[in-house]
Amino acid sequence: MIKAIIIDDEPLARSIVREYIQSFSQISVMQECGDGFEGIKAIQQHKPELIFLDIQMPKINGFEMLELVEEPPAVIFTTAFDQFAIRAFESHAIDYLLKPFNKERFDKAVQKWLDHHAVSSAGPQTQSLLETAAEMPAQNSRIVVKTAGKIKIIPIDEVHYLEAADDYVKIHTRAGNFLKNKTMSYFEKVLDPSQFVRTHRSFILNVQQVTRIDPFEKDSHICILQSGAQVPVSKTGYAKLKEVLGL
Amino acid sequence: MARSPLKTGRLRLIFFAWWLVWACLQILLIMRFGFTPAVAAADSLVTNTLLAALCWFVANTLQYYLPKQERYWYILFLSLGLSSLLLLISRWILPPLIGDRQGYSLFFSRSWPVRFDLVFLQIGCMSILSVLWYSAGEEQDNQRRKSDAEKLAREAELYKLRQQLHPHFLFNSLNSISALVGSQPEQARSMIQQLSDFLRGTLKKEDQQWVNLAEELQYLQLYLEIEKVRFGHRLSTEVTCEGISESMKLPPMLLQPIVENAIKFGLYDTTDAVTISIRTWMEDGNLLIAVQNPFDPETSKPKQGTGFGLSSVQRRLYLLFARNDLLGTVVDNDLFTIVLKIPQV
Numbered sequence: 001m002i003k004a005i006i007i008d009d010e011p012l013a014r015s016i017v018r019e020y021i022q023s024f025s026q027i028s029v030m031q032e033c034g035d036g037f038e039g040i041k042a043i044q045q046h047k048p049e050l051i052f053l054d055i056q057m058p059k060i061n062g063f064e065m066l067e068l069v070e071e072p073p074a075v076i077f078t079t080a081f082d083q084f085a086i087r088a089f090e091s092h093a094i095d096y097l098l099k100p101f102n103k104e105r106f107d108k109a110v111q112k113w114l115d116h117h118a119v120s121s122a123g124p125q126t127q128s129l130l131e132t133a134a135e136m137p138a139q140n141s142r143i144v145v146k147t148a149g150k151i152k153i154i155p156i157d158e159v160h161y162l163e164a165a166d167d168y169v170k171i172h173t174r175a176g177n178f179l180k181n182k183t184m185s186y187f188e189k190v191l192d193p194s195q196f197v198r199t200h201r202s203f204i205l206n207v208q209q210v211t212r213i214d215p216f217e218k219d220s221h222i223c224i225l226q227s228g229a230q231v232p233v234s235k236t237g238y239a240k241l242k243e244v245l246g247l
Numbered sequence: 248m249a250r251s252p253l254k255t256g257r258l259r260l261i262f263f264a265w266w267l268v269w270a271c272l273q274i275l276l277i278m279r280f281g282f283t284p285a286v287a288a289a290d291s292l293v294t295n296t297l298l299a300a301l302c303w304f305v306a307n308t309l310q311y312y313l314p315k316q317e318r319y320w321y322i323l324f325l326s327l328g329l330s331s332l333l334l335l336i337s338r339w340i341l342p343p344l345i346g347d348r349q350g351y352s353l354f355f356s357r358s359w360p361v362r363f364d365l366v367f368l369q370i371g372c373m374s375i376l377s378v379l380w381y382s383a384g385e386e387q388d389n390q391r392r393k394s395d396a397e398k399l400a401r402e403a404e405l406y407k408l409r410q411q412l413h414p415h416f417l418f419n420s421l422n423s424i425s426a427l428v429g430s431q432p433e434q435a436r437s438m439i440q441q442l443s444d445f446l447r448g449t450l451k452k453e454d455q456q457w458v459n460l461a462e463e464l465q466y467l468q469l470y471l472e473i474e475k476v477r478f479g480h481r482l483s484t485e486v487t488c489e490g491i492s493e494s495m496k497l498p499p500m501l502l503q504p505i506v507e508n509a510i511k512f513g514l515y516d517t518t519d520a521v522t523i524s525i526r527t528w529m530e531d532g533n534l535l536i537a538v539q540n541p542f543d544p545e546t547s548k549p550k551q552g553t554g555f556g557l558s559s560v561q562r563r564l565y566l567l568f569a570r571n572d573l574l575g576t577v578v579d580n581d582l583f584t585i586v587l588k589i590p591q592v
Contacts, residue, residue, distance in 0.1 A: 009514075010419065011479040016426035035518045036480075056415070058518045059546070080418035099422035142546065153546040 002027045002070045002114075003046055007039040007062070008054035008078065013099065016070070017052050020106045027110070036065035037151055048073050050113060055079045059153065063133035064144045068151060072126050074117055076109050092125060136192045143171060145178040152178060156195070160209050161231050162187055164202035172229065197244050199223065199237035207244055251310045252380045253303060262302075268296040269369075275472050282349055294337050294528055298366055302373040309377040320375040330367040334359060401566055416474075416507070423477050438476055445469045449500060460495040460527060460534065464488065467502055467525070474510055481514065485524040495527075495534050497589045498567055504560050505538050505585055512583065513540035534589040542583050557585070 004027050008014045014032045021027055030046040033039040035058045037148045043051065053075050055062040063085075066072050077096040079085055095109050143154045154173055163170045168179040169187060188198050198204045210224040213233065216222040221233040223241075233241060252258050270291045277287035305325065314321050339357070345351050420442055427435035448466050458466075464486065472485050506523065513521040519541075526537045557574070564573045568590065577584040 009481075010477050012423040012426035012477065013419070015430065016422065017430050019426070048461065059543075060513050080422060082413045099418050100425040101422075102425075111533065124405070155546055 003030050003048040004028065004047060004050045004052065005031050005033065005039070005042050005048045006052045007033040007036070007042075007057070007065070008052070009034050009057045012056075013078070016100075017106075020103055021110070023103075023107070024110060024114075025227055026114075030041060036060040036062070036068075039065050040151070043069050043073065049117065050074050050076065050174065052078055055082050055085045060144050060151070061129055061136070063136065067128065067130055068144060068146050074113060076113065081185065084136050085133065088129055088136075091132060092129045093130055094125060106212050131186070134186070134198070140192060142188070143180065145171065146181050147178050154178065156191070157206075157208065159196075160207050160225055160227055160229060161203060161205040162196075174225075174227065197237070197241050198229060199233040199241055201234070203231050203233075203237075205231050207241070210241075210245070213238075219234060249587040250384075251307050252377065253306050258362055262299075266295060267297050269298075277485070280354060282351065282354075286345055286348060286351060290341060293340055294333075294362070294366075294469055297333050297336055298369060300332055301370060305329065305374050306377045306579065307371060308473055309381055313381055315380065318378060322371070322402045324379060325344070326367055326371040326374055327372050330363055333366050333370075334363055337362075340350070351402045400430065419477055427476075434476070438473065441469050441473050445473065449503075456499065457496040458499045459493060460488070461491055461493075462496060463497060463499065463502055464525075464527075467506060470506065471523075476515060481520050482510065483522050485522060486522070489526075489528040491527070494591070496591065497534060497536075498563070501560060501563065501587070501589075502536065502538075505536075505557070505587060507583065509540035509583075512542055516542045532591055534591055536587045536589070537584050538587070539582055541581050544581055545576075560587075 001062070004021065004031060006014045006017045008017070011034070014034075018032065021029060027050070027064070029237075030048055031042045031044050037059070038202050039051070039053070042048075051073050053062045053066070055077065056079070057065075060068075062077065066075065071111055075094075077085070077089060077094065078099060079096065080099040086096070087096075095112060098107060109132055141156050142155065143159065145154065154171060154175075158173050160172045160174070162184070163172065164184050165179065167181065169182050169184060171178045171180060184198070184202070184204065185194070187204055188215060195208065195215065196206055198203050205225070209227065210223055211226050212224040214222050214224065216232070219235045219236050223231040223233050225231065252261060273291035273295065274284065274287040277290055278284060282290075338359075342352050342355055411506060421436070423441070424435050424438050446467070448469070468486075474483050475484070503526075506525065509519075509523050513523060521541055524537075524539045527541075528535050561574050562570070566573055573588045573590075575586045575588070577586065
């Protein structure tokens with residue numbers, strides 16, 4: 001038996017997937033979820049092989065939810081209209097269903113997955129999709145992290161600075177520090193360059209938080225933030241910082 | 248193209264009166280040189296009739312041909328040419344007509360520089376007046392064209408703003424209908440009806456025609472019903488109107504984008520059930536409408552989250568009233584309120 005989960009914030013949108021999937025007797029729907037938080041819990045609990053996932057959902061969208069799942073299952077995306085998401089799917093050759101979709105289209109997508117899922121895993125493809133999706137406008141304004149089993153949404157303005165920490169990036173905010181399983185270069189690419197500057201190999205800072213820049217040793221500086229934190233600034237980082245601050 | 252000044256009755260009269268005065272003056276002037284009234288009259292009539300004909304000609308010619316550049320040189324040479332022509336013709340006519348009575352031939356040949364000056368002055372004045380007249384006409388035409396074009400552009404912009412229904416709403420509604428068809432065909436049918444009425448409403452409305460508040464609220468209800476079917480128990484609405492009357496009016500399709508924004512904001516910023524409340528009242532002769540939705544102050548700043556909905560409303564209000572202070576927002580804990588002010592005219 002193949003386990004599946006449906007995640008969509010509109011009840012009727014979930015019911016149509018459930019209705020269509022009945023003709024696949026080998027797939028059973030374990031749970032239906034109305035938002036990404038429920039979705040994460042359900043995935044941890046049931047370990048499904050396949051999920052049907054809507055993009056636009058309350059609080060966190062479908063992509064952000066996937067980021068927070070440790071080993072994401074195969075996904076068939078469903079969306080009504082989201083040019084950005086559709087571009088991301090197209091560029092990664094990922095199948096998706098455009099609402100409203102008919103039974104034939106649905107069957108084709110599921111059948112295609114059934115034919116392939118035995119031979120290949122969806123992992124790498126999903127990972128590269130998420131990298132692209134991180135540039136979505138909605139995601140530019142927040143960072144979603146998981147801390148002690150809870151999900152925390154950090155508005156981008158509340159981030160003080162980011163620090164490299166082995167395989168993780170430590171996000172420093174007023175409310176404390178959070179770890180996210182990403183690289184510094186990922187954040188450098190995704191965050192708005194007029195607000196976030198990589199001042200050092202291991203540091204990216206929010207220029208809105210800067211109160212003072214002091215010289216420090218030869219060729220390097222140190223930035224004092226409003227929170228009192230001190231962030232090192234390398235020689236090239238100083239040049240970048242000066243440019244963004246218009247000095 | 249501007250009409251010739253001499254096609255207007257009043258100006259024609261002035262032209263004729265001027266001619267008459269000038270002709271009489273010339274008669275008196277010539278009589279002062281000792282000529283009989285008959286000789287003076289003949290001289291004056293011939294000269295001034297020719298002059299009037301040439302002035303008429305100038306006024307009409309400039310209607311068809313007015314150089315864009317060097318127009319003052321053109322006027323100068325035209326006047327010089329026509330004045331010389333007039334002198335030649337009168338020389339042809341007058342001395343043979345009058346003969347050498349009282350030394351008229353001598354008088355004519357001695358007086359021609361003065362005659363030329365006077366004629367040149369008159370034709371020149373006429374040309375300049377005509378040029379000014381036509382330039383003003385052209386300017387008026389340009390102004391009218393420009394304001395017509397601006398009006399068209401404004402209407403087109405308003406039309407576009409009214410048309411910006413979120414495709415997201417449309418496709419999701421269709422998807423809900425598709426789901427209902429299987430399980431609750433009756434409900435599917437009623438939702439198709441609501442969606443059609445709603446769409447028809449957006450298409451038929453024009454900006455010039457303000458609608459009654461009651462009508463607009465009814466129309467909004469259609470939209471809310473559709474959204475309630477989509478989001479199920481998560482969405483509820485509250486509409487309160489204080490002393491609603493026939494005279495309360497507002498531009499069409501102004502409220503819907505605000506409510507759409509509130510629903511989107513409310514539903515996508517929390518995972519709980521959401522109540523959208525709409526309140527209308529009168530204050531200082533303005534119709535006020537407040538739309539309220541909950542949001543999560545932890546994760547979003549309402550200022551940024553206005554999205555398309557509000558900026559288009561702001562733009563429309565500006566185009567309609569040339570004011571930027573008609574849309575206000577209030578943030579109170581986890582409630583976000585938009586207050587819309589519609590001056591009643």
